[in-house]
Amino acid sequence: MKNLLPLLSLLFFVPAKAQIISGIIIDAETKAVLVNASVRIAGSTNGTYSDKNGKFVLMLSGDRSNKQLISTHIGYNTDTILITEKTSLTISLSASNKTLNELVISGVSKATRIKENPVAITAVSSKTIERASENNIIDVLVKNVPGLTAVKTGPNISKPFIRGLGYNRVLTLYDGIRQEGQQWGDEHGIEVDGYNVDRAEVIKGPASLMYGSDALAGVISLFPYMPPNNGKIIGRFISEYQSNNGLIGTGLRLGYRDNKWMWQVRGSYRIAKNYKNNIDGRVYNTGFNEKNVAAATGYYSKYGKSLLNFTLYDNLQGIPDGSRDSTTRQFTKQVFEGTSDDITQRPVVNNEELNSYRLSPLHQHIQHYRVYTNNHYELGKSRIDALLGWQQNIRREYNHPTQPHQAGMYVRLNTLNYDLRYAISLTKEIDFTVGANGMYQNNKSLDATDFPIPDYTLFDVGAYACGKWKHKKMTMSGGVRYDTRQVNSKDFYVRTNAQTGFGEQVRFPDTANTTLQFPAFQKNYNGISVSIGGTYEINPHLSLKINIAKGYRSPNITESLSNGLDPGAHIIYLGNRNFEPETNWQEDIGAFFQFDDFAASLSVFNNNVLHYIYLTQLADAGGNPVIDAQGNKTFQYQQSTAQLYGAEASLDIHPMALKGFDWNNNFALIYGFNRNETFKDQGNSGAYLPLTPPAKLITTISQEFVPKWKYVPTINISAAVEYNAAQNRYLSLYNTESATPSYTLCDVAAGAEIRYAHHKTLQLRVQVNNVFDLACQSNMSRLKYFEYYSASPNGHYGIYGMGRNLCVKLIVPF
Missing domain, CATH: 2.40.170.20 (TonB-dependent receptor, beta-barrel domain)
Incomplete structure (x- = not known):
């Protein structure tokens, strides 16, 4: 009944030629549902996001012919399918380390694709992090983000620098909360568990707008x-x-x-x-x-x-x-x-x-x-x-x-x-x-x-x-x-x-x-x-x-x-x-x-x-x-x-x-x-x-x-x-x-x-x-x-x- 109500309300207000496409988005390997995956019609602003159950409902107006449905999610390959007469879809997205089309969270009001974000930003996927063998998480990011370097004092001590600026000019966030230690010191790294970092984003350039002081070089x-x-x-x-x-x-x-x-x-x-x-x-x-x-x-x-x-x-x-x-x-x-x-x-x-x-x-x-x-x-x-x-x-x-x-x-x-x-x-x-x-x-x-x-x-x-x-x-x-x-x-x-x-x-x-x-x-x-x-x-x-x-x-x-x-x-x-x-x-x-x-x-x-x-x-x-x-x-x-x-x-x-x-x-x-x-x-x-x-x-x-x-x-x-x-x-x-x-x-x-x-x-x-x-x-x-x-x-x-x-x-x- 709960799933039926949104469909009935949409049908009531939609013009006669409009049609409804619904479906579920899952991980191709684990079959787990993907929440907040983006679904949109190619070449238009008509789109939506999957809910907490991985489900989505999208209104399609006009003729279906030659229209494509684009699905994206953070850390996954973009999937594009041709819309057919089928109205209920199961879309499987595969994990990827490609980042140009990847959705990112940092620095905007909601998730957006990297190439649609005017800020210079690089995403590092969970797959890339899992396959890396470095001494700490900052060294993993340095290997995968151009413009990111680190001042080092041995294998486990890496202070991030973005485009030549570091220390308190680089703000580190962990799950959205700014990392506050003694960032000015050379002889210690960031205090996080590298084994539990699932993915990362690096903003290159002033990010003070969303985060305030200490994001002069980036985040x-x-x-x-x-x-x-x-x-x-x-x-x-x-x-x-x-x-x-x-x-x-x-x-x-x-x-x-x-x-x-x-x-x-x-x-x-x-x-x-x-x-x-x-x-x-x-x-x-x-x-x-x-x-x-x-x-x-x-x-x-x-x-x-x-x-x-x-x-x-x-x-x-x-x-x-x-x-x-x-x-x-x-x-x-x-x-x-x-x-x-x-x-x-x-x-x-x-x-x-x-x-x-x-x-x-x-x-x-x-x-x-x-x-x-x-x-x-x-x-x-x-x-x-x-x-x-x-x-x-x-x-x-x-x-x-x-x-x-x-x-x-x-x-x-x-x-x-x-x-x-x-x-x-x-x-x-x-x-x-x-x-x-x-x-x-x-x-x-x-x-x-x-x-x-x-x-x-x-x-x-x-x-x-x-x-x-x-x-x-x-x-x-x-x-x-x-x-x-x-x-x-x-x-x-x-x-x-x-x-x-x-x-x-x-x-x-x-x-x-x-x-x-x-x-x-x-x-x-x-x-x-x-x-x-x-x-x-x-x-x-x-x-x-x-x-x-x-x-x-x-x-x-x-x-x-x-x-x-x-x-x-x-x-x-x-x-x-x-x-x-x-x-x-x-x-x-x-x-x-x-x-x-x-x-x-x-x-x-x-x-x-x-x-x-x-x-x-x-x-x-x-x-x-x-x-x-x-x-x-x-x-x-x-x-x-x-x-x-x-x-x-x-x-x-x-x-x-x-x-x-x-x-x-x-x-x-x-x-x-x-x-x-x-x-x-x-x-x-x-x-x-x-x-x-x-x-x-x-x-x-x-x-x-x-x-x-x-x-x-x-x-x-x-x-x-x-x-x-x-x-x-x-x-x-x-x-x-x-x-x-x-x-x-x-x-x-x-x-x-x-x-x-x-x-x-x-x-x-x-x-x-x-x-x-x-x-x-x-x-x-x-x-x-x-x-x-x-x-x-x-x-x-x-x-x-x-x-x-x-x-x-x-x-x-x-």
Whole structure:
């Protein structure tokens, strides 16, 4: 009766010549229904979405002849069928890693196709993520998104950079909630469970319109797996091993969903020892021990859903400092404190320690807790989204060898996130969205001895309005946002503890014999963000897009107030209280080509940043770096004007005549310049921005076979080549950076689906990264600059990247 009523109401109001098409959309492999799949008539705006049961009803006016029905869903191949006299259809969509036609969520009022979105955006499917064998989820995305790179401090520490900008300029979202840790730090990655990331979207360019400050460079949006609506308990077990650093990882999840209720539990554990290469051998203190636990529950109704989620991340992470014996180049370790610690006299690390899973006493401990609720409801033509979340990030860095249980840095960051959004479809062609979001933060140092930043509170709120107009082959979208942020910190006193000899925080009024390391600070920041752009589908094979956006970012706490050693980064940071907010104008122009046998894209961008904040190494009167007794260098934040421009291109060849064959190519080129007049025509002595990635080309050839064997339904093989050009445009001022030669890495992989039960198949994949065991250094690796000597007996300086790595991955659904 419930399914009959919509049909009767449609028939009552539809003209006589109008006809009704209904059906259900399912996953071609699992047969699970697909919710919110798009169904439309080709060449028109007449369309709808599948409901929570995968069903749809669509009115068709006029003659059926030669009309086509197009079905799309995130992570699936687009399906186009010719409409016949049949009025009830079952449409099966197959999973795909092709992204040009993929629906995306980020940055718009509702899901839209990539080539209809004027913002530069790349989607990474669940299939791509499952087949990847990298050390963390950011490295997986770097391999698949042109223009995305990462600053690395070992295998498990990757800080994302988008088009040459990173740290607090890149906003990371997990299930819609912004990830809040200490993003300004170099020596830790993002605190998420990579085994539970189902798919991802990367927005390249200012995304401040929807998200506020800290999205100046773009957004990385990670979507966790959610169980399908099939009324069954389903699960997945994942396990992997990597030979280079002995990484052992396991993950397990169980979930259930029916028409009303959903629940899910997840857990994972990963452990690794020191990685190795053929120059350094095993690199001391690069192992880690990572644990994750999560749970979710939710209620679904005909109007929408309410979900409650909890996640816990706990990571013990090695912190390499790169100290060595000057003659043998063997790694050494710190065993004394302060002036008693002579870096040239440290003892050599023995082989047992180098090959052990046991971490050095000098490591960091990062914990991240998250509780949040997502709510989405549809009321006719309008939609309401509400998010409320709390997260806590705790970071301890142990740097005292004589008292290993005493943390050098110990900070606790509490964040309350809120987001309310209202969207309405005013007509079939016009969508309009208004919203407000922001956060409240409180950061506090606990039982620490080093204090690079003070305690502070932060309140942030922003309101925005945006709209989208789609008419025939043209789509226009744009909007405006206003943000305000208030930062407060009180006087922060420190002194030396007479018993331990370490620093300690002292609170007023007990301030005798103390130093005022951080005077009180209060500042309000305000900014306006604007975006406008459009796409035009010239024909089914060619689409053009253009977008102009103004972004805004307020200075983070370390840029403004830092004054001390970050023991994990081995850097003494100095901030500037008078910084202005960063703003930028970025222009993007892109073209997308799609044919049966190949797809291609080309994007060019220009980004002008006002009040650009960057780090410069300090030098003494003789031009030598300022270094303390433990070899920690001193860096100071500066502000200038910057310009970044470049291009990205992709070419995906998949001839229909060669079923299962795919040749994918991604290319990115970025130039970054400091436009301060002082550095005009100074080249490497100040004209180039630090941490600018070189030109990079990744080409991957893969072939999937369907042998029709009873127990092995599919086999896939692939080979990838990653070419990184030489980076001769670097910041050599005060020895901040040095030139980086070009290098090429090669990977090969083979995988298969193996049937182990009726309609159940497991995935087994074997991959070899860096097949030829090349010793190389990326200019984006901080370890390249971990060097304390001006001369080396073997001619090599700094630490090299990971050598050959055999990876075995097993995924068992049940």
